Amino acid sequence: MEVGFLGLGIMGKAMATNLIKSGFKVTVWNRTLSKCNELVELGASIGETPAAVVKKCKLIIAMLSDPAATLLVVFDKDGVLEEICSGKGYIDMSTVDPETSTKISQAITAKGGSFLEAPVSGSKQPAEAGQLVILAAGHKALYDLAIPAFDVMGKKSFFLGEIGNGAKMKLVVNMIMGSMMNAFSEGLVLAERSGLNPSNLLDVLDLGGIANPMFRGKGPGMLKGNHSPAFPLKHQQKDMRLALALGDENAVSMPVAAAANEAFKKARSMGLGDLDFSAVYEIVKMQKD
Ligand SMILES: NC(=O)C1=CN([C@@H]2O[C@H](COP(=O)(O)OP(=O)(O)OC[C@H]3O[C@@H](n4cnc5c(N)ncnc54)[C@H](OP(=O)(O)O)[C@@H]3O)[C@@H](O)[C@H]2O)C=CC1
Numbered sequence: 001m002e003v004g005f006l007g008l009g010i011m012g013k014a015m016a017t018n019l020i021k022s023g024f025k026v027t028v029w030n031r032t033l034s035k036c037n038e039l040v041e042l043g044a045s046i047g048e049t050p051a052a053v054v055k056k057c058k059l060i061i062a063m064l065s066d067p068a069a070t071l072l073v074v075f076d077k078d079g080v081l082e083e084i085c086s087g088k089g090y091i092d093m094s095t096v097d098p099e100t101s102t103k104i105s106q107a108i109t110a111k112g113g114s115f116l117e118a119p120v121s122g123s124k125q126p127a128e129a130g131q132l133v134i135l136a137a138g139h140k141a142l143y144d145l146a147i148p149a150f151d152v153m154g155k156k157s158f159f160l161g162e163i164g165n166g167a168k169m170k171l172v173v174n175m176i177m178g179s180m181m182n183a184f185s186e187g188l189v190l191a192e193r194s195g196l197n198p199s200n201l202l203d204v205l206d207l208g209g210i211a212n213p214m215f216r217g218k219g220p221g222m223l224k225g226n227h228s229p230a231f232p233l234k235h236q237q238k239d240m241r242l243a244l245a246l247g248d249e250n251a252v253s254m255p256v257a258a259a260a261n262e263a264f265k266k267a268r269s270m271g272l273g274d275l276d277f278s279a280v281y282e283i284v285k286m287q288k289d
């Protein structure tokens with residue numbers, strides 16, 4: 001089956017690459033078209049617009065930055081909606097809020113297409129290794145059809161029921177992750193300022209009950225000031241913002257997440273948005289005695 005892929009950023013490039021390498025025929029589109037070239041070298045075709053990709057393919061996957069981008073790619077001129085129709089399925093794997101997902105779902109369905117939201121847990125490295133965790137919701141028949149592609153991109157897929165549930169699950173996970181990154185950064189700074197060797201803290205953490213891949217994977221680089229982006233900080237702050245909105249809707253007080261969001265906002269305002277979200281450590285470190 002010919003698969004369309006819209007959005008070749010950090011994640012989309014890795015995911016589309018795996019599909020091509022696993023034998024899928026893939027047609028790609030990216031707003032900055034030059035980013036398609038690397039995929040073409042691997043065997044992909046290029047679609048000049050999202051609409052052109054949808055016209056050519058029965059299954060189309062999107063991996064875009066945020067709600068604004070996902071809406072533009074569907075509703076704008078030359079967008080997905082112009083060519084979607086019965087027999088075609090659209091899968092949005094971007095991290096967005098349930099309202100955005102619902103809006104897209106309704107528009108696609110109104111034109112006879114089917115829709116699945118399928119945000120992912122896991123970052124650049126798991127995307128490259130085909131080890132993502134896929135959090136799908138929406139049309140079950142489309143989920144079943146997409147399983148061979150999900151199996152290439154991920155290590156486990158969940159079908160979570162109605163539209164919105166995938167987005168909510170993803171936002172809850174990233175809200176926890178963003179809060180953890182802030183607590184971790186504070187711990188590293190506290191260790192250093194109180195006269196401990198923060199590298200020893202990493203070793204101690206890794207042997208205890210709160211050991212986790214994020215501390216293990218990001219800690220050593222953070223201590224060296226290396227924040228080369230796997231998960232851009234601007235996207236983590238977007239996810240905190242969307243998770244806090246979900247908290248508002250459900251009257252869930254989240255003071256820890258709200259404080260973490262402020263730290264990410266401050267990092268963005270200081271120009272760190274394109275670095276990895278671990279760069280929030282630099283904001284915590286800036287505190288004076
Ligand atoms: N990186 C990570 O670790 C993870 C990211 N995610 C989520 O996946 C999604 C993609 O993340 P990631 O690949 O890191 O992000 P990137 O910033 O690397 O890529 C974003 C993509 O969105 C496109 N885009 C941005 N704005 C627009 C627009 N207005 N119209 C059309 N296309 C647009 C970009 O195009 P262009 O190249 O032209 O800028 C690019 O293809 C996000 O929702 C993120 O939250 C989920 C799990 C992990």
Ligand SMILES: O=CCCC(=O)O
Nearest residue numbers: 095121122123174231
């Ligand atoms: O949305 C990004 C998630 C990053 C991760 O799961 O490590």
